[in-house]
Amino acid sequence: MEIKIEGLEAKIGDTPILRGVDLTMKSGEVHALMGPNGSGKSTLSNVVFGHPSYEVTGGRVLVDGEDILEMEPHERARLGLFLAFQYPVEISGVTVGRFLRRAVEIRFEGQKEVRTKGFLKDLREAMDFMEIDQQFINRYLNEGFSGGEKKRMEILQMLMLQPQFSILDETDSGLDIDALAVVARGVNKMRDHDFGALIITHYQRILDHIKPDFVHIMYQGRIVTSGGGEIVTELEKRGYDWVRAQYGQEEEVHE
Amino acid sequence: MSNEAQTVHIDDYKFGFHYPDNSVFKTRKGLDEDVVKAISSHKQEPDWMLQYRLQALKVFREKQMPNWGGDLSDIDFDEIYYYAKPSEEQSRTWDDVPDDIKTTFDRIGIPEAERKYLAGVGAQYDSEMVYHNIQESVAKLGVLFTDPETAVREHPEIVKKYFGTVIPYSDNKFAALNSAVWSGGSFVYIPPGVRVEVPLQAYFRINSENFGQFERTLIIADEGSFVHYVEGCTAPVYATDSLHSAVVEIIALPGSRVRYTTIQNWSSDVYNLVTKRAFAYENATVEWVDGNIGSKRTMKYPSIWLMGEGAHGEVLSIAFAGKGQEQDTGGKAVHCASNTSSVITSKSISKDGGTASYRGQIKIEPDLHDVKSHVVCDALLIDEHSISNTYPYMDIQSDDVSMEHEARVSKISEEQLFYLMSRGMDEAEASMTIVNGFLDPLVKQLPMEYAVELNRLIELEMEGSVG
Numbered sequence: 001m002e003i004k005i006e007g008l009e010a011k012i013g014d015t016p017i018l019r020g021v022d023l024t025m026k027s028g029e030v031h032a033l034m035g036p037n038g039s040g041k042s043t044l045s046n047v048v049f050g051h052p053s054y055e056v057t058g059g060r061v062l063v064d065g066e067d068i069l070e071m072e073p074h075e076r077a078r079l080g081l082f083l084a085f086q087y088p089v090e091i092s093g094v095t096v097g098r099f100l101r102r103a104v105e106i107r108f109e110g111q112k113e114v115r116t117k118g119f120l121k122d123l124r125e126a127m128d129f130m131e132i133d134q135q136f137i138n139r140y141l142n143e144g145f146s147g148g149e150k151k152r153m154e155i156l157q158m159l160m161l162q163p164q165f166s167i168l169d170e171t172d173s174g175l176d177i178d179a180l181a182v183v184a185r186g187v188n189k190m191r192d193h194d195f196g197a198l199i200i201t202h203y204q205r206i207l208d209h210i211k212p213d214f215v216h217i218m219y220q221g222r223i224v225t226s227g228g229g230e231i232v233t234e235l236e237k238r239g240y241d242w243v244r245a246q247y248g249q250e251e252e253v254h255e
Numbered sequence: 256m257s258n259e260a261q262t263v264h265i266d267d268y269k270f271g272f273h274y275p276d277n278s279v280f281k282t283r284k285g286l287d288e289d290v291v292k293a294i295s296s297h298k299q300e301p302d303w304m305l306q307y308r309l310q311a312l313k314v315f316r317e318k319q320m321p322n323w324g325g326d327l328s329d330i331d332f333d334e335i336y337y338y339a340k341p342s343e344e345q346s347r348t349w350d351d352v353p354d355d356i357k358t359t360f361d362r363i364g365i366p367e368a369e370r371k372y373l374a375g376v377g378a379q380y381d382s383e384m385v386y387h388n389i390q391e392s393v394a395k396l397g398v399l400f401t402d403p404e405t406a407v408r409e410h411p412e413i414v415k416k417y418f419g420t421v422i423p424y425s426d427n428k429f430a431a432l433n434s435a436v437w438s439g440g441s442f443v444y445i446p447p448g449v450r451v452e453v454p455l456q457a458y459f460r461i462n463s464e465n466f467g468q469f470e471r472t473l474i475i476a477d478e479g480s481f482v483h484y485v486e487g488c489t490a491p492v493y494a495t496d497s498l499h500s501a502v503v504e505i506i507a508l509p510g511s512r513v514r515y516t517t518i519q520n521w522s523s524d525v526y527n528l529v530t531k532r533a534f535a536y537e538n539a540t541v542e543w544v545d546g547n548i549g550s551k552r553t554m555k556y557p558s559i560w561l562m563g564e565g566a567h568g569e570v571l572s573i574a575f576a577g578k579g580q581e582q583d584t585g586g587k588a589v590h591c592a593s594n595t596s597s598v599i600t601s602k603s604i605s606k607d608g609g610t611a612s613y614r615g616q617i618k619i620e621p622d623l624h625d626v627k628s629h630v631v632c633d634a635l636l637i638d639e640h641s642i643s644n645t646y647p648y649m650d651i652q653s654d655d656v657s658m659e660h661e662a663r664v665s666k667i668s669e670e671q672l673f674y675l676m677s678r679g680m681d682e683a684e685a686s687m688t689i690v691n692g693f694l695d696p697l698v699k700q701l702p703m704e705y706a707v708e709l710n711r712l713i714e715l716e717m718e719g720s721v722g
Contacts, residue, residue: 049677052669073676074685082677089674093692099678102688106679140692157678 001027001064001080001164001196003048008059009221010047017043019221020059025214027164027196032207032232034200035218036240041200042086044218045169049073049083078106082163084154086170090142096153097123097137100160107161126159129189131182148179155186165196172206184209204232219247268549269715270363271522273491274355276463278381280340284465285333288312291435294338298404298438301411311424311434318428324583324614325552330526335467335498337436339381345402346386356380356462363489365458372704375400377457379470382438393451398482399444400455403471406442413444417475421504421532421560429528433469433502440470440501445480445511454483454516454702459499461490461525467498474504476511476539483514485705489549490522496551498526505533505541509563512540516705520712521550523579529555537563537592544701546573547582548712556614558587561595571697572601573709576609576641577716585615585646588628590653596627602697604690604713606637612644617651617658624655632662635693637686637717665693687717 008021017040025031035041047054048061050073060067068076091099101119127134130152142150151171158166168187172180187197187210199210207215207229215231216223224247225231234242280297282290291312295305320327346352349366360366360378369376375389377400384402393400399410406414424434441457461468476482490497499521507513513533521527527550533541543557559568570586588597603611613632634643645662667689675685690713691698698706 049673051673072681073673074679074681077677077679085674085677089668089670091671091675091689091692093695094688099688102680103678161678 002062003165003196004060004062005044005048006060006062008044008047008061009057010043010054011057012043012054016057017054017221018047021218021221021223023216023223025165025196025198028193029196029214030191030210030212031196031198032201032212032215033198033218033223034202034204034215034232034235036243037202039218040221041218042169045083045167045198045200048076048167049081050076080164082158082161082166084151084158084166084168084171086173088142088150088154090140092140092143094141095138096141099141100157103157104160123160126156129159130156130186132156147174148176151175151179151183152186155183158190159186162190164194165198166190167198167200169200170202171199172201172203180206181209204236207232217243219243268492268522270489270520271492272362273462273493274359276339277353277355278339278341278463279343280338281336281463282338284336286312286335286337286436290337294436294438297338297340300404300407303415304407307419307424308435308437311431314424315428315431315435318431320428321554324554324612325581327526327528327552329496330498334465334495336463336465337467337469338438339463339466340383341380341462342383342385345384347388349386352386356385359460359462360386360458363458363460363487368456368704372453373456374451374453375455377402377441379439379457379459379468381461381463381466381468384439389455396449396451397446398449398451399442401442403437403440403442403473406473410442410444413475414442414473417504417506418473419504421506421534422502422530427530429500430502430530433471433500433530436467437469437471437502439468440472441474441484442472443474443482443484445476445482447477448479449477450481451483452481454485456485456487459486459488461497461499461521464493465495465497467500470501472501472503474513474515475506476508476513478508479510480508481512483516483702485516485518487518487520489520490525492522493524496524496526499529499550501529503529503531507533507535507539507541509537509539512542514542514544515557516544516546516701518546518548518705518709518712519550519553520548523549523551525550527553527555529553531555531557533557533559533568534562535559535566535568538565539563540567540569542569542571543586544571545584545586546709547584548575548709548716550580550582552581552583554583556585556587556616558589559597560589560591561597562591564592564594566592566595568595568597570599570601571700572599572603572613573694573697574601574603574611575713575716576603576605576611578607578609580609581612582610583612583614585613587616588618590617590619590623590626590628593623594625595623597629599630600697601632602694603632603634603643604637604693605634605641605643606717608640608642610642610644612646613662614646616648618649619651619653619656619658621652623653626653626655627657628659630660633693634664635690636664636666637690683718687714690717
């Protein structure tokens, strides 16, 4: 799968947030998207998935050459895209088991029969792997979960749905070091030539666990620089002030 | 005359069909003493019942319409037929039921349900029970399950002792109306210590146009007994309005438990104005499970009077108000003894401009101790132009009382829809998933068959609601 974002512009209300994002990603690759708060990282993930609060004002998002911007969120999901939410919402009265069974059914519709037995076995294995108690199968989705439990649940869903490309929106925020390791383990398990990911993060520590192939820095609604792991090292040393100094300046000159 | 059902497709209401009016006897439109006398004489009633009806008629005329709740100003009492007798006699087997009536109940699925999981079935068509049967094994235990007319003839001592004692005709205008023209319904008596483990069910069907159905149900659970009674209701879709005004009285004697489940799915032109009340004596438990899906206006507040120590009452109310519908529902608990407890749980869903109102009352009489009451009202709004109201009334005259009231109104949020859609569900399925989740804690308490039925009805109502 290839995801090609071209000149993407979007606003919320009257406020422009994305101001021409260009980014190409493929299955088999892990990308990291970093940047200071408010640079537009989470907006990018929401716009790629079609969140109704954002209005796209320019550009394209091509998945294997097809523009997905007119598609409903569920149609995008059915292409094999997955979004791990920064703030997973609570769905009262809907158990984790029932919800995931239905999501898996939709994902693999026509591809393979989802057998009751097979599903539960897969689910239990994935839960063990993610160190989630089996009792969560009968709990209402995200209701009363701690921050860490919610994030693990997102990765559990990803493992069950086997997407071809996954966007992880600040999955590391609010996690302690052990939870972070478990979440990273889930992502690394998925890593192969048929799976790609975009890891959106404010901090470098998750990238100690998941080594990215490419790193991009976003600032003021654009990707201002891209490269490899060396950018992370640079950030670690100099912080985001360096980005502000270098690219914020430029912004003012151009305006 | 054609026996083909005429199906009218309005809002996908599956039960909107009707058959030609083949009543063998029908009173003229409107209501006066002659109409009441005609009903009574048709039933060959004893004079005491006729006198009761005439007294009630007088009170009905004197009483004002309620000036709260749903808008009832369109009801024209002169335009209604108060009695229509569908067949000459009641049957004990479905084969003896006239064809179009039998076909109606077949389409609703009653004979099948009876075979599968019911201890007894009564089926009312317009004014009369056309079918009534109870499993032999249950009858052998001394359980009585008949229409009330039969009870008046065969068990006058029980009827005289309890009829109208829980809900007197002076209670409200519609209770008075029902008391004057009542016809059909159920009479249930469970002897001491007898537990009827599978439900008894009554099904109420209106077929005629501009019709008023006034069934009367009286349930007496003797000491230490248990019964679960279920009622369902549907009607054809007509251009004009019909009226359904029932009275249900339950007497739960010491140590007994009565569960009464309603799944009301009237068509969108029925005014559904029902009075339901139970007396729960020492250590008795009464549970009302009240699902209101259909009708134009419903006003119904199942009540429990906790008369003896240790009595417990529960009301679970589920209401769905769609386009043009007003569901004014809730529950009432009156604590008349110490060590009593009540729980009222209400869940309502409003969509397409419908109005769902919770109206409930907790009353605690003076000088009681250890009284507990818990009220929870949850409302879910599907869209911007639908309405939810909450009217809780409390009248607490004792000090040693634990009273909790919680009320929540939520809207299906964009974030929830987006989350579910990002997992592959289309918008309709995502909404339905949220609605089902909202109802789940209540639906779980229904027997399997009724939970499935309720989910299916809500699903039908939700169809086409997103777009």
